[in-house]
Amino acid sequence: ARKPLVAGNWKMNGNPTLVREMGDALNKLDTDAMNVVVCPPSCFLPLFANTSFATAGQDVSANEEGAHTGDIAASMLRDLGCKYVIVGHSERRQDHGESSQLVANKAKRALSEGLVPIICVGEPLEVRESEKEQEYVEQQLLPVFETLSKQELSQCVVAYEPIWAIGTGKTASPEQAQQMHAFIRSKLAEQDSVIAEGTRLLYGGSVKPDNARELFAQKDIDGGLIGGASLKTDSFIAICQAT
Ligand code: 13P
Secondary structure, three states, rough: OOEEEEEEEEEEOOOHHHHHHHHHHHHHHOOOOOEEEOOHHHHHHOOOOOOOOOOEEEEOOOOOOOOOOOOHHHHHHHOOOOOOOEEEEEEHHHHHOHHHHHHHHHHHHHOOOEEEEEEEEEEOHHHOOOOOOOHHHHHHHHHHHHHOOOHHHOOOEEEEEEEEEEEEEEOHHHHHHHHHHHHHHHHEEEEEHHHHHOOEEEEOOOOOOHHHHHHHHHOOOOOOOOHHHHOOHHHHHHHHHOO
16 A cells, blocks of 8 residues: 655745744644655755654755756755655746756656655646647656666656646646546556556645545545645645545
């Protein structure tokens, strides 16, 4: 059985007060039954010490070290206690022109430092409207399959975040989400059936306490990647408890 995972992506939000509030609240949560991950802006990572939950970077460089101003190395995230790192979030792809090949390279770099990459995929509205979302997501995944070894692939988490559902309050229906998750798992199975069974697939896009349970109940949805609702302790905890 796959252990549920709920990750809160703070994006460029939060402050030291939220770090303290969220840390205190989550430390009281019984996290045996699920993995809880907080992904704050990287400057706040050192403020999360001695937590019962995991932390993650929101992005990582594909390079090992050196002259890359503004970037963060996987080894640095690991040294700050991160277990996970998000790669290929649609906002990185959009704001910074990140290609799927670059995203795959970032995942590989993260894995080589012992971090679990949360690889994000998801289609924009016009692709969904033309019913080409599976082809689109498959194209995003291909460089990952070509770049990572099977052993590396077996360590990854994949998050499906349809862009039209991010921050819009318009979540994918449980059926729409399940259908894409099943498709992603089938693509993983073409690589390796054991890996496909073991890989956790997260849904992201306007997950709230009142829709989380139904989404997480779907067969191929193993948890969520939460944006806005991860900035409020009550909401985020309710979503964690919906797994
Ligand atoms: P929202 O939950 O705010 O829609 O954001 C989803 C997301 O992009 C998480 O990475």
